[in-house]
Amino acid sequence: MTRSSIDFKHKIPPLIVIPSQLIGAKSGAPLTLDCHVESFPNPISFWTHENGSLVSEGPKYHTWVEQISSYKMFMRLHIGSLSKQDFGTYKCIAKNTLGGSEGVIKVYNIGFFGESSHYVTDQQGDQRTNQIAKSTWGLDQSSAGSSHQQQSAFSQQLVLLVSVLFEYVYH
Numbered sequence: 001m002t003r004s005s006i007d008f009k010h011k012i013p014p015l016i017v018i019p020s021q022l023i024g025a026k027s028g029a030p031l032t033l034d035c036h037v038e039s040f041p042n043p044i045s046f047w048t049h050e051n052g053s054l055v056s057e058g059p060k061y062h063t064w065v066e067q068i069s070s071y072k073m074f075m076r077l078h079i080g081s082l083s084k085q086d087f088g089t090y091k092c093i094a095k096n097t098l099g100g101s102e103g104v105i106k107v108y109n110i111g112f113f114g115e116s117s118h119y120v121t122d123q124q125g126d127q128r129t130n131q132i133a134k135s136t137w138g139l140d141q142s143s144a145g146s147s148h149q150q151q152s153a154f155s156q157q158l159v160l161l162v163s164v165l166f167e168y169v170y171h
Contacts, residue, residue: 013098028113035092043094
């Protein structure tokens with residue numbers, strides 16, 4: 001029996017799916033985090049930041065729930081302008097009478113808003129906000145120096161990418 005064919009005389013504990021668990025974003029830029037929740041009856045839902053403190057509605061943060069069906073919803077957290085303290089781990093938490101669930105999203109800094117950047121796309125060409133890459137990743141032929149300088153710049157960028165991935169996997 002799939003969740004889409006459930007008779008809602010039955011109750012469902014919350015289940016959270018995170019579409020993007022690792023998100024690269026720029027300081028000063030706005031960001032919206034998403035959690036997909038399935039639950040019946042509807043859960044109490046909220047967001048926390050790194051130290052477990054609740055993310056409160058205010059001028060910088062806006063939270064809302066978009067009801068998709070009788071048991072599906074999207075939890076969203078919008079951060080108006082990212083600052084140093086906004087980077088780190090967020091949890092979306094949903095609880096009902098049958099239990100609770102949480103999803104974890106890590107937001108890491110990839111530079112400053114306004115710097116030149118582009119989106120890395122998946123195989124179908126869809127843009128993914130969690131796969132932002134600096135435009136300097138590729139070798140710019142117009143400013144090309146010697147082959148050695150190009151290789152050195154590429155190596156430095158590769159080391160940076162590997163260190164970000166290492167930090168995510170092992171922390």
